[in-house]
Amino acid sequence: MSIISKFAKALATAAALVIAGGTAWAADTITVGGKNFTEQLVIAEITKQLLESKGYTVDKKDGMGTKIVRAALENGEVDVYWEYTGTSLITFNKIKDRLSPEDTYNKVKELDGEKGLVWLAPSKANNTYAYVVRGDNPKTDKLQTLSDLAAAYNAGTAIVMGTTAEFPKRPDGLLGLQETYGFEAGRENVRPMDLGLAYNALANGDLDTIAAQATDGQIAALKLRLLKDDKGFFPNYALTPVVRKEVLDAHPDLKETLEAVSTKLDDATMQRLNSEVDVDKKTIETVAAGYLKSIGM
Structure with missing residues (x-):
């Protein structure tokens, strides 16, 4: 083999390594979405810090409107964000039937699953x-x-x-x-x-x-x-992590990681975290870090 051929082969090998390395880096980058109010800003930051502690590179895109962040999830611009079961049921899937909290979750999990979106374990935080x-x-x-x-x-x-x-x-x-x-x-x-x-x-x-x-x-x-919703108009809005299926297939550990948080959240916890930001004027980053520390993560 000539010197030129050897040099060309070496360049090709180096290029392949760079491409492979770049692909691996991209595969370990997770884009976390979020809406534009306190609870969503807090949960997006909690998710960012949690995933970074697991070795992921995280690109956080919060502050979006409901329809915008959902569209971003569907088209692959966002990999995961926390949605509310009632929002998906009514706003995105146009279901007008009044369902129990469990049936609401099961219905959106089924319908969104057909769109390549996976609903993980819901929290007990009902932000209705x-x-x-x-x-x-x-x-x-x-x-x-x-x-x-x-x-x-x-x-x-x-x-x-x-x-x-x-x-x-x-x-x-x-x-x-x-x-x-x-x-x-x-x-x-x-x-x-x-x-x-x-x-x-x-x-x-x-x-x-x-x-x-x-x-x-x-x-x-x-x-x-x-004021009591005496006609039961507002559905259950369980705060739940939703992940694109192809991302979850590539990183199955995301399920256990995110559910370690979702299964611990309830109304009192979210009220406290929201209050720390809105009433006590702590930063989003400080509140998120404090919460993760409090649950040993």
Whole structure:
């Protein structure tokens, strides 16, 4: 073999090694997605730190809207994010039947499985929607249920409602709620905004109620009252890690790793973590690290 041939062979071998090394590096990179509110920012950071401790390189892409992060998961731009069972049931799979928490999980696991998405073990953290009111407000002091809230709107009471930007447009949000309870809040009474700002606005009297999330840390901190969903409109929203099947097939250890967290989370834990960020003003990174340390991970 000539010197030139040997040199060409050596270059080819080196190139193959570089390509193989690059492929291996890419295979060990996991893209973690997340939505744009406190609980999702916390759980995305927990996932990032956890996977990094297991040797993965993690690209975190949080702060996305619900439909955007779901589309990113389906098209491969995101490998894993934590979704809520009720959101997948109604928003993505268009199921309007009222199902038990277990049936909700099984249904979305089945339907999303057909799309190459794997739902791992769900947590006990149920971040369902919940309307909250403050004390000492004549417009809401007598309200105990969502039927009471609907009756107040129908009687012409101008109850100003704070919501996320998505909630008024969601079938599992204000659209479906108004249909089920038979009322219209009126555009002039709905204020889409960041939930953190909404809690401040409720506390200082600029809002009368918030379409909140049941695991929000400010609910207990501000001593707010939850209105009972007496017609059972809102489904179960179990916070659950969802992974692309091809990623899980390549890294089966992800199942055990992520479920070590999901099986430990409950409402009280998520309320505490959310409160540490929103009330105690700790950083997302500090809260995530503290939680992982507390569970020995």
